[in-house]
Amino acid sequence: MEDNYKVKVQNVTKEYDLFKTQSEKLRSFFSVSKNRVPHFWSLMGISLTIQPGETLGLIGVNGSGKSTLSNIISGIIPQTTGYVDVRGDTSIVAIHAGLRNNLTGRENIRLKSLMQGLTNEEIDELMPDIIAFADIGDFVDQPVKSYSSGMRSRLGFAIAVHINPDILIIDEALSVGDDTFYQKCVDKISEFKAEGKTIIFVSHSLKQIEMLCDKVAWINYGELKMVGDTQEVTSQYREFTKWFKKLSKKEKHAFEKERKDIQKNFSIQNYQKQVTEEMAKEAPQEKNLHSKVHKLFYGSVISEKMSVWNQLLTWAVLIVVVFFCLVNVSGHSVDRVIHDPTVLVHPSHQLHLPGNE
Numbered sequence: 001m002e003d004n005y006k007v008k009v010q011n012v013t014k015e016y017d018l019f020k021t022q023s024e025k026l027r028s029f030f031s032v033s034k035n036r037v038p039h040f041w042s043l044m045g046i047s048l049t050i051q052p053g054e055t056l057g058l059i060g061v062n063g064s065g066k067s068t069l070s071n072i073i074s075g076i077i078p079q080t081t082g083y084v085d086v087r088g089d090t091s092i093v094a095i096h097a098g099l100r101n102n103l104t105g106r107e108n109i110r111l112k113s114l115m116q117g118l119t120n121e122e123i124d125e126l127m128p129d130i131i132a133f134a135d136i137g138d139f140v141d142q143p144v145k146s147y148s149s150g151m152r153s154r155l156g157f158a159i160a161v162h163i164n165p166d167i168l169i170i171d172e173a174l175s176v177g178d179d180t181f182y183q184k185c186v187d188k189i190s191e192f193k194a195e196g197k198t199i200i201f202v203s204h205s206l207k208q209i210e211m212l213c214d215k216v217a218w219i220n221y222g223e224l225k226m227v228g229d230t231q232e233v234t235s236q237y238r239e240f241t242k243w244f245k246k247l248s249k250k251e252k253h254a255f256e257k258e259r260k261d262i263q264k265n266f267s268i269q270n271y272q273k274q275v276t277e278e279m280a281k282e283a284p285q286e287k288n289l290h291s292k293v294h295k296l297f298y299g300s301v302i303s304e305k306m307s308v309w310n311q312l313l314t315w316a317v318l319i320v321v322v323f324f325c326l327v328n329v330s331g332h333s334v335d336r337v338i339h340d341p342t343v344l345v346h347p348s349h350q351l352h353l354p355g356n357e
Contacts, residue, residue: 005087006167006198007050007073011275011297012082013268014043014068041266042068044222045275046082050215053196055189057203057213057230059237064219066202067094070169073200081268081297088166088198089116093157093173101145105136105155108144116163126162133184134158154181161188168192171202186212206234221259222266272297 017039042065050056058066071077072084074092092098099108109130113123131140134154139147147155153173160168174185189212192199203209209216209230216233218225220240226233247255276293279286286292327337330347337343 004052005049005085006052006054007087007200008048008083008085009069009073009079010047010083011271012043012046012069012072012084013041013080013266013271014065014072014077015080015268016040016042038264040260041222041263043072043079043219044263044266045271046219046224048217048224048227050198050200052198053193054215055193055199055201055213057201057209057216058219059203059206059209059216059234060219060225061221061241063221065222066219067171069219070094070171070200070202073167074169079301081272081301083296083300086167090167090169091116091160091163091165092169092171093153093160094171098159099144099152099156102143104143105134105140105147106131108155109159112159113163116165118163130158130162133162133188135181150181157185157188161192165197167198167200169200169202172204174203174205174208206238210234222263268297 046065046069048056058069060066068077070092072079073086074090075086076092098112100111103111106127109127110120110123113126114120118126134140134151134157136147136151136154139151140155144152144155157170157173168189170189174182189199189201193212199212201209201212213230215228216230217227218233218237226236244252244255272293275296276289279289279293324334326344327334330337330344332343332347
């Protein structure tokens with residue numbers, strides 16, 4: 001059935017503003033910056049569906065948007081436009097995701113487990129199994145900032161698989177660590193598959209993808225290049241990488257620059273217009289398509305910038321605060337200033353209390 005899915009993303013995009021300074025970022029948040037801030041579209045209209053019990057592999061060259069998509073699905077970051085529906089609790093395993101550097105491994109286990117809704121009693125029961133699986137020895141009571149990448153991966157994976165999530169997202173977490181731990185992870189993933197869990201697996205290793213995944217999505221510089229049968233997609237991806245490796249250094253640079261320029265110059269307005277036209281062809285009798293597409297694009301999006309009304313309210317509050325500060329400094333009463341604002345530039349040396357005028 002069409003609605004029988006575990007994860008659905010539709011027309012998802014993600015824009016990053018390339019701020020140079022923190023002040024530039026603050027001005028943009030309040031929409032007071034007159035200079036146009038350069039932007040980069042990590043995702044340019046991704047649509048795919050993951051069925052219950054399916055293991056989906058995400059492949060693509062570095063910077064194509066694989067981790068961005070997995071972070072959006074897990075709820076770590078919001079999408080810029082598009083619809084994301086995740087039916088179940090997610091747990092993401094990534095080398096740098098979800099671990100607090102200043103906390104010990106044991107403290108991180110408790111914190112992440114509490115965030116997933118487990119009780120202290122349940123965590124106490126799971127703690128020995130998680131520590132045993134991670135196999136990081138006495139480092140479990142040391143701050144995570146002292147861990148190697150492999151140790152971080154071990155701990156993150158151990159926590160994620162023991163809190164029993166509905167949807168497990170693994171982002172390059174098997175690329176570090178020794179063969180023994182790698183086999184433990186593969187066995188645990190296979191166990192999850194046998195239980196009918198839904199898994200999203202991000203990796204550069206096509207052998208891992210082919211061994212674990214039922215379906216593969218190839219994301220190529222922010223676009224969904226291909227999605228389908230594992231062998232078919234990985235075969236096409238191998239052909240692409242083989243072609244790319246044969247290019248000269250100059251040709252590689254030109255190709256990558258061309259793709260990056262497309263991501264920088266992507267127009268969300270043109271993409272929205274394209275989607276509207278496609279929907280019009282499929283359902284020519286449909287009315288109010290523009291408003292429906294706009295709702296599809298922005299209906300479930302949390303804005304990362306202030307709305308016009310919030311801007312007006314912020315400025316109004318700021319003006320009121322400044323006004324009362326000036327009144328306080330002037331030494332005049334509020335009534336006096338309201339009736340004669342010019343007294344603000346003539347401070348009084350006498351304190352006026354309410355009711356004494």
